[in-house]
Amino acid sequence: MMNDQSLAIRKFSDLANPTRFLGLAERLLPWFSGLTALLFVVGLYLCFTTQGDYQQGETVRIMYIHVPAAWLSMMCYTVMALxxxxxxxxxxxxxxxxxxxxxxxxxxxxxxxxVTGSLWGKPMWGTWWVWDARLTSVFVLFLMYLGLIALNRAMDDPGKAAKVSAILILVGFVNIPIIKFSVEWWNTLHQPASVMRLDGPKIDPEFLWPLLVMALAFSMLFFTLHIAAMRNEIWRRRVTSMRRQAARNLGMEGRKA
Amino acid sequence: MIALFLRDLKLSVRAGGGALIGVLFFMTVVAVIPFGVGPDLNLLSRIGPAILWIGALLACLLGLDRLFQAEREDGSLDVMLMQETPLVLSVLVKCLAHWTASGLPLVIASPLLGLFMNMNEVAIGATMLTLLVGTPAITFIGAVGAAVAVALPRGGLLVSILVLPLAIPVLIFGVSAAYAAVEDPAPFLPPFLILIAITLFFAVIGPLAAAAALRSSSD
Amino acid sequence: MPVKLHVEDLAARRGEDLIFQHISLVLQAGEGLVVTGANGSGKSTFLRVLSGLLPVDAGRVRLEGAGSDNLAESSHYLGHRNAMKRELTVSENLVFWQDFMGDSPGGRGLPVEVAIDALGLSGIGHLPFGYLSAGQQRRMAMARLLVAFRPVWLLDEPTAALDASADRMFAGLVRGHLEQGGIVVAATHQPLGIDGVRELRMTGFAGVFAEAGY
Incomplete structure (x- = not known):
């Protein structure tokens, strides 16, 4: 009996941290979602009311989705590396x-x-896909994400999968600069600067405001989704461990009988 | 450590000729390309170094998933994990043995395939040299993938998916250096030196990460 | 200096599940411990925790009197799998392990031929390991314990797949190791036939245990 009790306490203390997180998530999520929605309303309003570029016309508005998404894709990997x-x-x-x-x-x-880059590329470059350095490195990043997801799905023990994929995430993280550098090298080698650089430092303040608001909106969207996904993951693990417990209890009753 | 190196070499020669299969795969892949792009000798000689590199990259990945899986299945990995010799060192030696058994034959076979691709002597030499320097890097990165997927029964495809994006820099600089040797304006040395740097970098990162992954996947 | 193995308030889990806890014991040089219990009671987990292959959840394990206080480096682990390559010959396998493992301070491993003879399998050292029968393979895996010296042996079901005579021979090996001042921890569900060893009885989930000498 004593053993059972100490077991219970240990399990409980293990769960204390996630439990606190669940409470926090419960309180934060409505605020976060509200703020995200608000930012999106403001951002999208700004996106569609500001002037189009005289060269690119209306298609420049794709930038307000494309650039924040690209930023987020990198920030998300940084969060994973941390x-x-x-x-x-x-x-x-x-x-x-x-x-x-x-x-x-x-x-x-x-x-x-x-996808937005490709949609933007069609009117700008006349083709859906250009092996531009940025697009290519983002594509490689996409492949790395998919590989990590595949690995996570292939492993059934979350504890073991955690460490192993953490190692892989870090190896990928130290590799990203190398990949970026090599892709740029490769790009200058094969493509004389025919690709136009759209987001240089000289960006018109006309575009800057909607872009910043959209970037903020996307970041909030990320945090909201991330917290919600973490909450779901914790719940999923609890369900798994309860199921295991149920299976074991059944086994012990079977042994007694 | 020499004992481990020799044992792995012996195994790769005996275990169904794993080393030979890699070379055969390499030759087959390269031999199939002309059927896809047509027998235009000029075109083939132009894309030759790239074809050889891609073929070598794929052939290097072949069999990498067994690098630690075989050790794990028969329990040898447990004994290696327990030794005083750092696991990183054992992993490094295993990688070197794997490269000697499956990477080096590719390098040796590449001149012959270069002839098939109508490449000139300089291009063949440059491709061989870059393969010699670059393929160890693929083995070292592959070791991370192999260690990560060691507990998975069908990890082979997954290893390739995980490793190929990370191997892109090796491919880029290997092919760039090979082309730079043939095409005049581009200098050969910078990409070649970067390739060496990448190999050395992965020689450190690869075994470290692989050893960490092996430790945490023991059960 | 004689070796001494301390296990203090050890607990281990696999994934989320606690397998055992509060295991404390001390083994002196020359002492053997037999770990018994039903399937799934945590015998293998206990041995793998001792050999450092699974992380300790609580408590600690240490070894006194050996070269290092890290138990893993000073012990042999014989698990369910034999750690031998089917493609290599028996001698090649053993020579490899001898070179790779080296000897712990305080003893020397036997030459490979002598070890093969000691297992009663003289004359088959040149055969590929894969050609041997299951029982012979198991015996050859035990030869690894002899070719490299380690003061502590951790054996998981060592005598599964062995016949009675091989059982007796194995008991002889263990007795010899104990007489030389070694320590043996063996998980088993058939008696090893060695006198004077202690027993750790694993009673399944929650790791309630009873220690009794007989």
Missing amino acids: SALGTLVWRHPLADVSARAAAPIGACFTLLAL
Whole structure:
């Protein structure tokens, strides 16, 4: 009996941290979603009321979706890399939940960046896809996200999958600069500067405001989705562990009988 | 450590000729390309270095998933994990043995395939040299993938999916250096030196990450 | 200096599940411990935690009197799998392990031929390991314990797939190791036939245990 009790306490203390997180998520989520919606309303309003570019016409409005999505795709990987550090170095129980929950969101933002980039490319470059350095590195990033998701799905033990994918995330993270650098090298080698640089430092303030608001809106969207996904992941794990407990209890009753 | 190197070499020669299959795969892939792009010798000699590199990249990944899986299945990995010799060192030696058994034959076979692709002597030499320097990097990155997927029964495809994006820099600089040797304006040395740097970088990162992954996937 | 193994308030889990807890014991040089219990009671987990292959959840394990206080480096682990390559010959396998593992301070491993003879399988060292029968393979896996010296042996179901005579021979090996001042921890559900060993009985979930000497 004593053993059962100490077991219960240990399990409880293990769950304390995620439990606190669930409480926090419960309180934060409505505010976050509200703020996200508000920012999107303002941002989209600004997007469609500002003037179009005299060269690109209305298509420039794709930028307000495309650029924030591309930023987010990188920020999401950074969040995953930080979570991976949290898993490996501090062994924080929530870090692995965070990394796992962030991967599909990051993949979605990356896909959004790719699709909008491609849609933008058609009127600008006359083709759906250009092997431009930026597009290519984002595409590689997308492949890395998919690989991580595939790995996570292939492993059934979340604890083990956490450490292993954390290692892979970090290896990918130190690789991203190398990939970016090599893709740029490759690009200058094969494509004489025919591709126009759209988002240089000289951006008109006319475009800057909607862009910033949209970037903020996307970031809030990311945090909202991330917290919600983490909450779902914790719930999913609890359900799994309850099911296991049920199976074991059944087994013990069977043994007694 | 030499014992481990020799054992892995022996195994790769004996275990169904794993090393030979890699070379065969390499030759087959390269031999199939002309059927796809047509027998235009000028075109083939132009894309030759790239074809050889892509073929070598794929052939290097072949069999990498078994690098640690075989050790895990028969329990040898447990014993290796327990030793005083750092696991990183064992992983490094295993990678070197794997490269010697499956990467080096590719390098040696590449001149012959270069002839098939109608490449000139300089291009063949440059491709061989870049393969010699670049393929170890693929093995080292692949070791991370192999270690990560060690517990998965069908990890082979997954290893390729995980490793190929990370191997893109190796491919880029390998092919760039090979082309730079043939095409006049581009200098050969910068991409070649970067390729060496990448290989050395992965020689450190790869075994470290692979050892960490192996430790955490023991059960 | 004689070796001494301390296990203090050890607990381990697999995934989320706590397998056992509060296991404390001390083994002196020359002492053996037999871990018994039903399937799934945590015998294998206990041995894998001792050998450092699974993380310790609570408590600690340490070894005194050996080269390092890290138990994993000073012990042999014989698990369910034999850690031998089917494609290599028996001698090649053993020579490899001898070179790779080296000896712990305080002892020397036997030459490979002597070890093969000690297992009663003289003359088959040149055969590929894969050609041997299951029982012979298991015996050859035990030869690894002899070719490299380690003060502590951690054995998981060592005598599964062995016949009675091989059982007796194995008991002889263990006795010899104990007489030389080694320590043996073996999980088993058939008696090893060795006198004077202690027993750790794993009673399944929650790791309630009873220690009894017999």
